[in-house]
Amino acid sequence: MLMMASCGEEKEIAKNTLVEEIKNQPIPKQYGFNLDNFKVVQDTVKWGDSFGELMLKNHVDYPKVVTISENYKDTFDVRKIKVGKPYLILKAKDSLEKAQVFIYENDRINYTVVDLRDTAVAYKGKKNVKYIEREVAGTIKNSLSMELDSLGVDYAVTINLSEIYAWTIDFFRLEKGDKFKIIYDEKYINDSIYAGSGAIKAAFFEHKGNPIYAFPYVSDSIKNIQEYYDQDANNLRSTFLRAPIKFGYRLSSRYNLRRRIAYYGYKVRPHKGTDYAAPIGTPIVATADGTVTESTRRGGNGKYVKIRHNSMYSTQYLHMKAQKVRKGEFVRQGDVIGWVGMTGNTGGPHVCYRFWKNGRQVDPLREKLPSAEPIADSLQTTYFDHVETLKFQLDCLKFESPEAQENLLTLDQEDGITQN
Numbered sequence: 001m002l003m004m005a006s007c008g009e010e011k012e013i014a015k016n017t018l019v020e021e022i023k024n025q026p027i028p029k030q031y032g033f034n035l036d037n038f039k040v041v042q043d044t045v046k047w048g049d050s051f052g053e054l055m056l057k058n059h060v061d062y063p064k065v066v067t068i069s070e071n072y073k074d075t076f077d078v079r080k081i082k083v084g085k086p087y088l089i090l091k092a093k094d095s096l097e098k099a100q101v102f103i104y105e106n107d108r109i110n111y112t113v114v115d116l117r118d119t120a121v122a123y124k125g126k127k128n129v130k131y132i133e134r135e136v137a138g139t140i141k142n143s144l145s146m147e148l149d150s151l152g153v154d155y156a157v158t159i160n161l162s163e164i165y166a167w168t169i170d171f172f173r174l175e176k177g178d179k180f181k182i183i184y185d186e187k188y189i190n191d192s193i194y195a196g197s198g199a200i201k202a203a204f205f206e207h208k209g210n211p212i213y214a215f216p217y218v219s220d221s222i223k224n225i226q227e228y229y230d231q232d233a234n235n236l237r238s239t240f241l242r243a244p245i246k247f248g249y250r251l252s253s254r255y256n257l258r259r260r261i262a263y264y265g266y267k268v269r270p271h272k273g274t275d276y277a278a279p280i281g282t283p284i285v286a287t288a289d290g291t292v293t294e295s296t297r298r299g300g301n302g303k304y305v306k307i308r309h310n311s312m313y314s315t316q317y318l319h320m321k322a323q324k325v326r327k328g329e330f331v332r333q334g335d336v337i338g339w340v341g342m343t344g345n346t347g348g349p350h351v352c353y354r355f356w357k358n359g360r361q362v363d364p365l366r367e368k369l370p371s372a373e374p375i376a377d378s379l380q381t382t383y384f385d386h387v388e389t390l391k392f393q394l395d396c397l398k399f400e401s402p403e404a405q406e407n408l409l410t411l412d413q414e415d416g417i418t419q420n
């Protein structure tokens, strides 16, 4: 605990500068060869290029091309070379400049070597990948992707983060001033070439003043499924609560498109809501995190609240005695948003719960909603121990302000490092 007494102030700057320096280093290509021993041609596959032609043009004997095409299909399918992919030809350092090795980059990490020096052979190789941890923090001014881009963070991280928080935060409706912190890995090949981002190790997102942490954790070691949980060990991929009332209710009327009511002369009056009868004044809770889009009184609905959860789902709660939340407010799952009443068209105290999917009302009790298992009680102590250091690391991260950026620039210039 003593070790965590204070945050390392200089650590963040130092780490990010290191990442910048590494990114800007010249690119050594190895692939298991000493490239100095060859005349190296580096190019990308063009339209109309074929492995055969490239080789014949570089004086490789035809039988060797056939050997590779016929015998090494599993390792290197010559018909599947793709336009735009980088390749290297290592040629002899003599007057003939005959191709000796062909290296095709399948992706940034994996490559295929065709060695033509002796009997033609093909094999696969993999570059050394080093993971470097990176920390970023920022405040939303325009959009998350713009903020992360300005910090030099891979777009894949934006996607990852929005997936982690998909059920908690509506990333289409972020607020100016929302804050984020991310700890993630960046992959580097041969210690120098950036090869994309790795998994997010910990994150923090403050939406409308509500802080939500995210920590990856395998709570089921048998299934080995990793999920993200918050600071209270709640699964972030949280599904909707089964009912908008926590206890003491009675399911009085289900969603029914062919309901007939005596009051209306047994005519079909579809009921697109689910009614939960409960005494007047019983708290009504938000069934999932979201933003209040309506909190008003209108006709038969009486006093009601509508919450938008993400681009797909919204929920609505009718006949309230009174609302507790206002339009624009961000609410978390289980927050009280109002109380059971009898406003609008209703024969008794109940909440009519309406569930919207892609703008249409559906039956929430029949919807297949993503399941989210919370961390088992027996594992919670282990979980909190596990995330303690990560949470501390996040808490130490400072949000970048324009002044901080300027300071960093001055510091770097004094040290003679060019800022890119």
Ligand SMILES: [Zn+2]
Pocket (backbone or CB within 6 Å): 253, 271, 273, 274, 275, 351, 352, 353
């Ligand atoms: Zn109803």
